[in-house]
Amino acid sequence: MSLSKGAKRFRINMLILAIEALLPFLLLFALNNGYTDLGRVTSAILVLGIIYLVVFK
Amino acid sequence: MPEVKNNPVFGAISYNCSPMELTLGNWLLSSLPILTVIILMLLFKWGGLRAGAMSWLVAAAVSLIAFGGSWLILAWSQVKALVLALNMLVIIWGALLLYSLASEVGTIRAIGLFLPRLSNDRSIQLLMIAWLLTSFLQGMGGFGVPVAVCAPILVGMGYDPILSIIMTAIGHGWAVSFGSMATAFESLIAVSGVPGLLIAPYAAILLALSFVPTGVIITFLGTGWKGVRHAFPAILSVSLTMGTTLYLLNTLGLWSLSTIGPSLVGIATLFLLTRLPAYHGVRTVIANGGQELSPRDLLLRLTPYILLVVIGFSVILIQPLNTFLNQVGISFKYPEIISGLGFVTPAESSATIHPFSHPGTVLLVSVLLSSILLKRKGLITRTSPRRILSVTAHNAVDASLGVVMMAGVSTIMTHVGMTSTLARGIAETINGVIYPAVAPFVGVMGAFLTGSNNNSNILFGALQAEAAALLKLNVPLILAAQNAGGSLGSVMSPTKLIVSCTTVGLGGQEGKVLRKMIGYGLIPIIIVAVATGIWSWLLNSGV
Numbered sequence: 001m002s003l004s005k006g007a008k009r010f011r012i013n014m015l016i017l018a019i020e021a022l023l024p025f026l027l028l029f030a031l032n033n034g035y036t037d038l039g040r041v042t043s044a045i046l047v048l049g050i051i052y053l054v055v056f057k
Numbered sequence: 058m059p060e061v062k063n064n065p066v067f068g069a070i071s072y073n074c075s076p077m078e079l080t081l082g083n084w085l086l087s088s089l090p091i092l093t094v095i096i097l098m099l100l101f102k103w104g105g106l107r108a109g110a111m112s113w114l115v116a117a118a119v120s121l122i123a124f125g126g127s128w129l130i131l132a133w134s135q136v137k138a139l140v141l142a143l144n145m146l147v148i149i150w151g152a153l154l155l156y157s158l159a160s161e162v163g164t165i166r167a168i169g170l171f172l173p174r175l176s177n178d179r180s181i182q183l184l185m186i187a188w189l190l191t192s193f194l195q196g197m198g199g200f201g202v203p204v205a206v207c208a209p210i211l212v213g214m215g216y217d218p219i220l221s222i223i224m225t226a227i228g229h230g231w232a233v234s235f236g237s238m239a240t241a242f243e244s245l246i247a248v249s250g251v252p253g254l255l256i257a258p259y260a261a262i263l264l265a266l267s268f269v270p271t272g273v274i275i276t277f278l279g280t281g282w283k284g285v286r287h288a289f290p291a292i293l294s295v296s297l298t299m300g301t302t303l304y305l306l307n308t309l310g311l312w313s314l315s316t317i318g319p320s321l322v323g324i325a326t327l328f329l330l331t332r333l334p335a336y337h338g339v340r341t342v343i344a345n346g347g348q349e350l351s352p353r354d355l356l357l358r359l360t361p362y363i364l365l366v367v368i369g370f371s372v373i374l375i376q377p378l379n380t381f382l383n384q385v386g387i388s389f390k391y392p393e394i395i396s397g398l399g400f401v402t403p404a405e406s407s408a409t410i411h412p413f414s415h416p417g418t419v420l421l422v423s424v425l426l427s428s429i430l431l432k433r434k435g436l437i438t439r440t441s442p443r444r445i446l447s448v449t450a451h452n453a454v455d456a457s458l459g460v461v462m463m464a465g466v467s468t469i470m471t472h473v474g475m476t477s478t479l480a481r482g483i484a485e486t487i488n489g490v491i492y493p494a495v496a497p498f499v500g501v502m503g504a505f506l507t508g509s510n511n512n513s514n515i516l517f518g519a520l521q522a523e524a525a526a527l528l529k530l531n532v533p534l535i536l537a538a539q540n541a542g543g544s545l546g547s548v549m550s551p552t553k554l555i556v557s558c559t560t561v562g563l564g565g566q567e568g569k570v571l572r573k574m575i576g577y578g579l580i581p582i583i584i585v586a587v588a589t590g591i592w593s594w595l596l597n598s599g600v
Contacts, residue, residue: 013454024135031129043128053110
């Protein structure tokens with residue numbers, strides 16, 4: 001069953017909200033413990049989520 | 058460490074001063090995130106969430122490139138923003154849930170049917186809802202609740218959704234600083250170190266000056282100049298009684314009641330005025346298909362709001378209950394953060410969140426209890442909870458993202474010294490004659506950025522006191538101007554607009570609303586600014 005456009009948008013926004021709420025904590029953990037690669041990936045996802053809001057909202 | 062300077066009037070005042078040299082370039086860079094939001098929303102009519110996200114990217118880029126920011130600082134800023142946002146989001150979710158429940162059981166329609174019984178006069182109905190009921194709700198619920206509750210009622214009465222938001226938002230602008238137990242005012246006292254009793258009389262008078270213009274703007278938007286001419290004696294009477302109450306409560310040190318008290322007196326005054334033939338209006342045929350609800354049905358449908366008032370009042374005013382509920386408090390500890398350019402944010406704790414007396418909890422409990430009651434009476438069916446939760450979730454996601462983005466912009470700017478640079482630029486380049494008239498706009502800027510009068514006072518309270526002392530101005534008056542500006546300006550912030558627009562089905566159109574609102578919203582602020590300028594000049598010239 002395919003989702004309606006509104007339902008898809010709602011799910012994507014929920015996902016971004018979860019990313020913006022959880023990843024800062026993961027980023028802190030990575031930076032404080034010297035996990036550089038994890039820090040890079042986390043910050044990239046964090047910023048990409050925000051870029052999505054600017055481009056697709 | 059935060060710089061501590063000696064204030065010649067009221068002792069030591071501490072504020073976090075940026076070590077960066079103050080140049081026009083730095084100042085302009087610091088203002089970029091705010092300008093981004095304003096330009097995108099006003100000129101390009103972007104929604105609050107999209108503009109907030111763009112502003113976050115600009116703030117992050119400027120902090121990393123020019124203000125010694127790092128990913129660690131961005132991570133901490135975002136964590137602090139989440140905690141800050143959570144405090145507001147619980148209220149927003151509760152308000153949206155209450156609104157969905159009210160829509161489901163026909164509360165909004167019931168209020169539309171009830172009002173004509175009070176008065177058939179449209180301008181009186183408008184003043185009652187958009188000015189006094191919103192102010193009263195601000196006294197209890199705070200963030201977003203007044204507009205979330207009252208704007209849909211006005212839409213239900215046939216008013217344009219954009220105008221409904223503007224009228225309800227401007228209507229409760231004065232009530233923000235002393236609402237929610239005067240938290241914003243208490244913060245101002247705490248950060249400036251100036252006794253509240255010295256600031257409170259000035260604060261009362263400056264805010265009371267906004268009463269008449271607020272009433273006039275609401276009536277003008279709803280009923281035109283004819284309505285203003287008709288309602289002006291009522292606006293003046295309500296302003297006088299509310300202003301006197303506000304001044305008395307403030308001078309007695311009872312500022313925690315300085316929103317609820319004047320609002321109730323205002324409601325009583327307007328109620329008495331409806332007994333006059335001029336304001337009772339002409340009895341018309343009841344709308345909505347000629348149906349009229351019985352008093353029992355009406356009371357039943359009003360249950361969510363009645364319970365909100367009763368529970369909210371009990372939590373705030375019954376002292377033993379308040380103390381008991383406040384026993385549990387959650388606070389987060391943050392480490393010292395130093396930017397690459399040496400700007401220090403000292404180790405601090407977040408504001409304590411009291412989960413059991415929090416306005417969000419009051420809203421949620423009201424929803425829960427009224428749902429049980431309304432289910433027993435058959436107004437809530439088996440499919441209702443799913444519908445209510447689905448509508449709430451759809452509205453809450455975008456509103457939550459918007460609040461998180463704007464809170465993030467604010468914390469990034471604060472942690473790398475952009476906010477400090479911005480405020481210093483204003484405080485150090487404007488002379489003592491002009492500064493008093495500019496002071497309210499500093500409060501407006503803080504509230505616009507953070508969506509909160511409380512945060513504006515925390516950000517700029519100490520700086521305003523310091524600037525006033527250096528310029529040999531009356532410090533309590535300038536602090537009162539900061540407070541009034543923050544209060545009146547907070548209702549125009551993108552954060553609050555996102556919530557307001559969601560409740561009347563205008564999600565994503567915040568830019569359009571702000572564009573229409575800003576002209577009207579600035580009128581009371583300009584009046585307060587001019588009054589502060591004149592008052593300060595009179596005080597300094599010894600009149």
